[in-house]
Amino acid sequence: MSLVNCPECQQLYKELDEYIDSVKGNTGVLINVLHKAQEIFGYLSEELQQHVSEKLDIPLSQVYGVVTFYNFFSMKPKGKNQIKVCLGTACYVKGADKILERLQDELNVEMNEPTSDGLFSIHAVRCLGACSMAPVVLIGEDDYYGRVSPDEVSKILDKYRRAE
Template sequence: MLETCEKHAELYKELDDYIESIKEKKGILINVLHKAQELFGWLPKEVQDYIAEKLNIPTSTVYGVVTFYNFFSTKPKGKVQIKICLGTACYVKGADRILDRFLSELDVKESEVSKDGLFSVHGVRCLGACSMAPVVLIGEKDFYGKVTPDMVPSIIKKYKEGE
């Protein structure tokens, strides 16, 4: 359940303003979903229902689009998103062990948020840096190549310190 608070009221207001600004255009659903994900960090069911009502379209249409595109997230994410490449080149170099080490160090399940709300860990497809396999991407731009399980604690530490 998405908690209702002043902050969320502001986010809904900002989403309303955005919808208002583009409502004359066609095919705005994807743009609105992007905006909502940017504001809320993910797309809770309540937000998807809200968008369906605002755009006057069936909720099933909204759910369909959200589940079709993998850049939309229906689960909350941590402030720091850790993406472990599980593409072939990384996998053969032990990416599954890197993933397991991140999960155990952070005591979290894949795609769930750590208790402190700081981290979430996601297995992803090829990140396009196969020569550096196995690869980890933290946030949008921090790439780590040739990662070993023993490097994991020190990588995590950097982001804890920057809290």
């Protein structure tokens, strides 16, 4: 089903369009509009990029170019709880790859894909800036877990499952 034709989504598009109308005509608004669109929808689908292109009257290729250039934009849905596993050198040599493997097995999900219930997604990152606690896992924006072993993965995930 097209998101634009989805009745539940009409309010979301209205919110985005109101924002676009409030900044339209200003120079350099594309990145701000894309941030707002991702904030509202969670990710930037092809259809949403087309919508932004039409509303701002700029080529779709320009929108796509910005979305794919900056790593903070996502063209895929992400889980409510985004799990970032550091694969930097310090973490990797201390077993981060095994933590990543355990997370994928436990959640039955591929990298960068949301779980079937939308609760989690797993993302490999180059560094979380906490090398002294290697290996490190970050869930959300603030929940750092250091010196994680594969055996602790279930316990960590259960904390977020119970919060639902």
